Structure formats: structure tokens, C-alpha cells
Amino acid sequence: MSRLRLLSAAALLALASNAHASSFIVTTDAVVGALKATSDATSDVTSSFRDDKIVRAARDDAASFVATEGAIRGVKLESAFDHIRQQLPQLSATDAQLAQAILTI
Structure with a gap:
């Protein structure tokens, strides 16, 4: 046994x-x-929007968004999200991915 x-x-x-x-x-x-x-997503956004004024203006808001894990959503960041999604409708990135991409520009 x-x-x-x-x-x-x-x-x-x-x-x-x-x-x-x-x-x-x-x-x-x-x-x-x-x-x-x-x-x-980061490479698509950074290569397309490196000189875009709307996206570059959203960097501070993107930093706040990333640092607070999405709790702070600034007006400039929301505008940049809309602008990016209008320019690249085939892009399937989350808000967090887009915010990180904006920070790398």
C-alpha cells in the first residue's frame, strides 16, 4: 500500500x-x-503624428493619464485621441496605448 x-x-x-x-x-x-x-500601436502613431500640433500639445495630458492609470483625462488628450482615430480609423489601440505613444513622440 x-x-x-x-x-x-x-x-x-x-x-x-x-x-x-x-x-x-x-x-x-x-x-x-x-x-x-x-x-x-506606438510605432504607428509616433511615425504618423511626430509633427502634428494637436498630438504634441497633448503630451502633458498624456503624462497625467499614464501616471494616474487613466483617472485624469485632459481636454487636449481627448482631442488628440479623436484626431488620431479620425486619421487612422484602422488603428485598434486602447486609450492607454495611445497615451503612451503620444509620450514617445
Whole structure:
């Protein structure tokens, strides 16, 4: 009976370690995918709007937005969001991604 319990415990341990490894891989893939999406949005916005006066004027508001995790939404930032989305309707970026992109300009 002791040998059966030992084998059962070893099998459960092996299954548990495999589950942790696969969940780590899934989590890593999700994080990398999110970073890639943010990077793509940032590069699209920064290359298109580097000299745009509306977007450049929103930098301080974007900094406040990012620092407060979206709690502070300035008028200039809202205007820049609207302007960017009108100019690039195919862009599917969140407000947070756009604010970060504006900060990199």
C-alpha cells in the first residue's frame, strides 16, 4: 500500500509540474502578445503624428493619464485621441496605448 501511495504522489507531482510549466508558457505568450500590440500601436502613431500640433500639445495630458492609470483625462488628450482615430480609423489601440505613444513622440 505504501508503494502505491508513493507512485500516486509521484504521478501527481509530475502532473502538477507540467501544469505549472504550461500555464507559465501561456502567461508568457499573453504578455509578449500584449507588448507587441502596444509596440505596434506606438510605432504607428509616433511615425504618423511626430509633427502634428494637436498630438504634441497633448503630451502633458498624456503624462497625467499614464501616471494616474487613466483617472485624469485632459481636454487636449481627448482631442488628440479623436484626431488620431479620425486619421487612422484602422488603428485598434486602447486609450492607454495611445497615451503612451503620444509620450514617445
